[in-house]
Amino acid sequence: MYIKLYYSTKLVSPYMQKILGKISSGLLSIVFLLTFWQQTAWATHIRAGEIIARRIGTFRYEFTIVMYTDNAPGNADSPDLDINFGDGSPVVNVPRVESESGPIGRPADFTQINVYRTTHTFPANGAFVVSFVEENRNAGILNVNNGNSVNIPFSVSTTVVIDPGIGLNSSPILTVDPLDRGCIGQKFFHNPGAYDPDGDSLSFEFTVPRASASDPVPNYLSAADSTFGGFQENLTGTRALITIDPRTGQIEWNTPGRAGEYNLAFVVREWRNGVPIGAVVRDMQIIILDCDNKRPSLTVPPEVCATANEDPSDPSNIIEEIITATDPDGNLLIISSTDSTPALNSGVYDPDNFNVPAQFFFSPSPQASPATATFRWVTGCEHVREEPYIVVFRAEDIPANPLEPRLVDLKPMLITVKGPPPTGLVAALDTDTRSVTLNWNPYLNECPSCAGKIDDMEIIIWRREGCIDSIFCEQTPTMVGYEEIGRVSATTNSFIDNGPLALGLSYSYIISVNFPAPGGGVSRASDEQCVTLPLDAPLVTKVSVESTDANNGTIDVNWLRPRPEEADLSTIFNPPFRYELYRATGLSSASFTLIDTQIDNVGTQLSFNFTDAGLNTENNPYLYKVEWYSDAGTASESKRISSDSASSVRLSATGGENQIMLEWEYNVPWSNLTNTSQGVYRHLIYRRTANVPDFTLIDSVLVGTPEYIDRGKFNNQCLNPDSTYFYFVVTRGSYFNDQIPVKVLENKSQIDSASPTDNTPPDPPALELEANNCSFLNDKICKDPLDASNNADENTVFWTPVRSLLSCDDIAYYKLYFKGIGEADFNLNAPIYQGSDTFFVHQDLPELPSGLVSRAGCYRVVAVDLVGNESELSNEACQDNCLYYELPNVFTPNGDGINDLFRPCPSPLSVESVEIEIFNRWGNKVFSLNDNIDLNWDGTSKDGKALSTGVYFYNAKVKFFSIDPNTALQEIRGWVEIIREKNGEIR
Secondary structure, eight states, X not given: OEEEEEOOGGGOOHHHHHHHHHHHHHHHHHHHHHHHHHHHHTOOOEEEEEEEEEEOSSSEEEEEEEEEEEOOTTOOOOSEEEEEOSSSOOOEEEEEEEEEESOTXXXXXXXXXXXXXXXXXXXXXXXXXXXXXXXXXXXXXXXXXXXXXXXXXXXXXXXXXXXXXXXXXXXXXEOSOSEEEEETTSOEEEOOOEEOTTOOEEEEEEEOOBSSSSOBOTTOOOXXXXXXXXXXXXXXXXXXXXXXXXXXXXXXXXOOOSOEEEEEEEEEEEEETTEEEEEEXXXXXXXXXXXXXXXXXXXXXXXXXXEOOOOTTOGGGEEEEEXXXXXXXXXXXXXXXXXXXXXXXXXXXXXXXXXXXXXXXXXXXXBOSSEEEEEEEEOOGGGOOSSOEEEEEEEEEEOSSTTSOOOEEEEEEEEEEEBOOOOOOEEEEETTTTEEEEEOOOGGGTOGGGGGGGGGOEEEEEEEESOOOOOOTTOOGGGGTOEEEEEEETTOOEEEEOOOOOTTXXXXXXXXXXOOTTTOOBBOOOOOEEEEOOOOSOEEEEEEEEEOOTTTEEEEEEEEOOOGGGGTOTTTSOSSEEEEEEEEESSSOSOOEEEEEEEESSSOOOEEEEEEEXXXXXXXXXXXXXXXXXXXXXXXXXXXXXXXXXXXXXXXXXXXXXXXXXXXXXOOSXXXXXXXXXXXXXXXXXXXXXXXXXXXEEEEEETTOOEEEESSTTTTOOOOTTSOEEEEEEEEEBOOOTTSSOOSEEEEBOOEEEOOBOOXXXXXXXXXXXXXXXXXXHHOTTSOTTSTXXXXXXXXXXXXXXXXXXXXXXXXEEEEEEEETTOOXXXXXXXXXXXXXXXXXXXXXXXXXXXXXXXXXXXXXXXXETTOXXXXXXXXXXXXXXXXXXXXXXXXXXSSSSSOSBOOSSOOBSEEEEEEEEEOTTSOEEEEEOSOTTOOBOSBOTTXXXXXXXXXXXXXXXXXXXXXXXXXXXXXXXXXXXXXXXTTEEO
């Protein structure tokens, strides 16, 4: 709404100017008194705070409350706080135990840190929310209660969970002050420097600041709300965004647009074994300034993996990283780091003396840009833990202009410390039983300091198909295809893998160590040991479905001859050789039938194949094995040696909502896992539709992933529920054995088909309106509202389709609905538009009595898919009229035909009715009107007599044609002077 009261100095007489001067003086006195009252009421002070808990007994905790206040002269103090422990016990008054004042890197010289400390014993196990409420926040916080934060209480909480299954637990510690500065138009960074003294996992998320433990502050807005302006760097027109990294706690505000103070709150949650065990809420303050200084920029390795080592001659346990910073203004820089855990024994690092035991550095003197510093940490087994250490580095500039604020850049570095790898791993293969015996050195050789907890540690045994190079520090065994096959106590140094291992396939073994809770953590993996069974039996290499049919399906089967010479068996097994191929129905079976016999008289044939026909491949998978005879057909014919069995690939296609799920299974002796050293193999997905003879490769998945969901990704088109889709897959694997000539084994599944369903409606579109342009109200306050340049007679509506994973973008058309002033709801039987466009220009709008078009109304849209499913209604987007009513402060009813009437200037815009009462200076009502929005008052009293020259006061109730009931009726108060001046005389 726009209501403007004005007077023109050209129309004010010298007499009236004196009157206005006296009124102004009175107003100044009133303003002074109000200001004094506000300063008294605003003697409040709280900027930020948090509660930290430390467990000191089974049910007993020590609580430290840290509160940051503005202790400028006249502000209130908080010598004590009332703490609620959330267990039904009485609220306890806790006195302040220490305080510190001064700038100390904080936004104002009047900042004070207040520390309160107390202990409490809880009555039993449970979860307890410990909190305090204190009066009040400091004034002028822009995003709290529309800037009226002065009377809003401050509250934070900490959640304590007492559970015997968890063990002792203390809350996270936040090492960086919750007060910071930033500049308009520049990214703002902050990191709380959080660590957990128990080594628990931490996560970070925003929450709403509180006025009590259960009540959010009123009218809270995100600091990046469009109310405060701001656009992201290098993204023209993209609104500001504020985020918090859930892993590191790094806050980024991209980018502040308005100077002032802002508060935000976030929760630091503790996790142990995937279970939440506590939380700390911090409420912090950011002061944004309008400054010319540009922030510096840090370069920090984001993640580092280190191997602890207790051998002083082994440098692998030393972390050494170069940290650099630059400043765009060429200012001097100080680089420092925030100690994220006391376990690191922080101190000053001397770059010329690597023997200094300190872990963290601090740059005591400024450096020219670019500045550098070295981070060095000698790790040991006591530092091993599951969660990474978070080290926050800080670059602070020193502007040449001392009036400019110092700006900082913050970046976290995550350091994962793993234990040293076990050593001495040896793998002994037993070819008769196809088993492997593993032995290794005692782990205490690597970590003598673990003697007190070795009984709580485990050795994990890992195996994978195919041998690879060593695993890097940042990799886990599962990342490179290893599977856990057993665990033993860390005091043990042997393990037997009974297998049985597959013929011809190579296997890799490693071991690692699990460290005990609560910190947890793992060691680096040992060096690998690779074993391969000798090739003393046939190897099946192909079982591929070449045609799918219920009666005449075919499968191609290939196999390789044994290599007895490689197993020192050449003197026992002699040609001629006979190969017998057997088949069974299903993926696993003991009931095989002989289906083919092939003879190799000289024993030099390397590979064999057979096409198995007349099968029901449409409904059945099949399993094959090869049995081998030497000295075939002679009296010396040896006993048979069988290959491992191998099956065809069985595909299952199932229709779902706008998708088809493919799953396939097989039982083969070779590996269908990714091998990083011998190539990455993928299963291939082929598809065709009915009446289309040829299949098309539409996608692939990593081997070892025997499933795929077809949502139309191949051609970015939704699957048609009226169509049938046909599929087959090609699996790709290997024996990972250099002695086997076939490196990649490809096998087709049978063809299967399915049709998708479509009972899921589209997602509702996102709707927006082109904003009503009411800028002419400021530009030309007396311009005729019926002027064509002001009389916009249409609304332009836009919408954007939304697609989720569970919906499909098969939208056929849209239906747009309109609700005007006074209509309770949308008429869903009468859309104002139906079509495939994603915009609509609404021109058939109602007229107001003034002749202007009323643009006030709300819109919603639905999307309709190809089979008629309708989305839910979209968001509601509303447009209002330009609400415009102006009254002058003076008129001259002297009969000269100029300015004789008290009326709005110009004619009212979007006004439905006006009720006005006019009073003289003694408060007596002299006139009233409720039937004319133009007023046209001629300065006469209610009995028709001309009123004398002077100032009169009015109350007016203006009702607008508005879609918003909160703005439709407005009450305005003001004054108007009657001047009856004629021929230079005031009458």
